[in-house]
Amino acid sequence: MNRTSSPASDLAPIVEDLELGDESLDMVELRSAQPDQAATLGAACGENPLLAVLPGLPDDKRLAALRDALWPQGHLLAIYRIDANGHITRLALKGSETLKATTHGPERTVLYVRSLQHALGQTTTRAKFDANAEGWNGVPGSPTYGHYRWMRKLLSDVSQASHGERVLDAGCGAGWVGIEAALAGGMASAFDPSPAMVEIAKRNAETLGVDLDARVGFVEDVPFNKPFQVVLNSGVISFAPDADVFIDRLDALVESGGTLVIGDLNPESRGFARRRVRPLLPARELNGLPRSVVEQKLTDRGYVIESKWYYQITFPLPEFMALSEQRLGGIGCGLALLKNKLATRMDHATGSHAARWFDSWIIRARKPGSPG
């Protein structure tokens, strides 16, 4: 491994493109894009952003294999391909673009990598959701709004919270899971690390005339100090750098004999398997856990699993809904929602085994002990 901390001047256009501000940059040279190079790359991953240079222009499939081998030591965030004429093409999660600036030298590929601690760190998470808070809210009147609300309501309904119970929506985003619980009669509280999301959650609750005590905080650093009868956690655990610490903190929020409902993306689905051929994926998708793994973590802590669900039909339904919303004025979204509801009920009624066919899962578990 050849590791330096100052990139060669021929990489200046890439360094500039990354807009890293004052951060210092680490560099490493790889022999190839073979997965065996992941150990070298992982060892070079530290606090600083890392550029890895390798010879040639390996295809997406090879880079996807390297990305998988690198996780969880590091997260591949962007790929720069430099052709024989010095043209540089950047591939990032938001798409591909050729840089205006050119360079010189042989064909090579430059990988931009960050550590897991950075990719899923508190600063990154907060900034990510603050930056696009409205994008995580449902848009009333849009063709997919019914689907958006149905997914949140399902998680709240699975909790079977009784009227007047104290319910906490941990990692509330725009607040809809907690709001659904409040609409069903719960006394709802909520928190999220993103102040912008918390503001939206408060606004959504106010619009519907429900009380929601919404605060800013992480599951790992909770802004409430009293346990709740019901804790809801929807779409958050895949952002946790350490799932065991995360579940321990959730557990501390649940009263003895109380209910914990966790839901998240399902990495075992056909749709997620198809996405893995792409060389770049959000850290959350690499970090997502199968339902069975979370179930085991809960039973290891003495919880009794009461109810299990898969929901949200996988490829091609989400793609169809997005296309329908963007290009067809929403034609078909209502039918897709109906299909989703029926498939979810049917899977649940038949024992919920269809991991490949759904993009999300839910577990309801009861904490040992009797209510204090």
Ligand SMILES: C[S@@+](CC[C@H](N)C(=O)[O-])C[C@H]1O[C@@H](n2cnc3c(N)ncnc32)[C@H](O)[C@@H]1O
């Ligand atoms: C995919 S959104 C889900 C939001 C909401 N629960 C829902 O189902 O609509 C993920 C949310 O989790 C929050 N989050 C990420 N890491 C978290 C953590 N460690 N503790 C609490 N919330 C977290 C984010 O700020 C974001 O609002």
